[in-house]
Amino acid sequence: MCRHLAYLGPSVPLGALLAEPEHGLVRQSWAPRRQRYGTVNADGFGVGWYAGGDPVPARYRRAGPVWADRSFADLARVVRSGAVLAAVRDATLAGADAEAAAAPFAAGPWLFSHNGAVPGWPDPMADVAAALPPAALLSMEARTDSALVWALVLHRLDAGDGPDRALAETVRETAAAAPGSRLNLLLTDGRTIAATAWGDTLWYLTGPAGRTVVASEPYDDDPRWQEVPDRTLLTATRTDLRLTELKEPTQ
Secondary structure, three states, X not given: OEEEEEEEEEXXXXXXXXXXXXXXXXXXXXXXXXXXXXXXOOXXXXXXXXXXXOOOOEEEEEOOOHHHOHHHHHHHHHOEEEEEEEEEEOOOOOOOOXXXXXXOEEEOOEEEEEEEEOOOOOHHHHHHHHOOOHHHHHOOOOOOHHHXXXXXXXXXXXOOOOHHHHHHHHHHHHHHHOOOOEEEEEEEOOOOEEEEEOOOOOEEEEEOOOEEEEXXXXXXXXXXXXXXXXXXXXXXXXXXXXXXXXXXXXX
């Protein structure tokens, strides 16, 4: 339903991650190689990045396809960062909330993206949504399954959960309420990356100088890319990467 990518490492132009690779995220918006659901990611895009010394990320999001945005090409050429999260969108419900529905979602130091879908949305999630504090629902940026999943993650982060537990528990809760959900989640605060593989593809690439890329699919044919098994939680910093099995929710 989407393609997304997170990066930690030496400062690089956004375009070096998203546009210049032969099969980068920009190309994945119209020609993904490993996308299991949907074919074109033209319902919006976004990129968030961190500037040195500022823990709150900047974002650039649009409702249309990334290939049609000439301003993004200029931005990607000159803006540099050592921590990035970007996504191209194939909407669960076409046209829903336009730019506001495009990842990454943000709050404080966090950037978040959801690749997947909650089947039957919104009905299966009614009880889950009702358990959230009213402020969490009122702060949702869009009326989409991804925005609610983000509200669930953020509620756990605000309650003191680490990013790994916040993602794992949100996946468990959502999958229990809506079996068959695809919940590839991606979260960063500019220092760590947490991600889940749950129903769609996820890959990672590590390299020198603390370089880590986590993405829906490889952006080139480097043989060092590793696929993350389904039902797995990935956590990474510039010096460490761990994979942990996610258990199916009990009914």
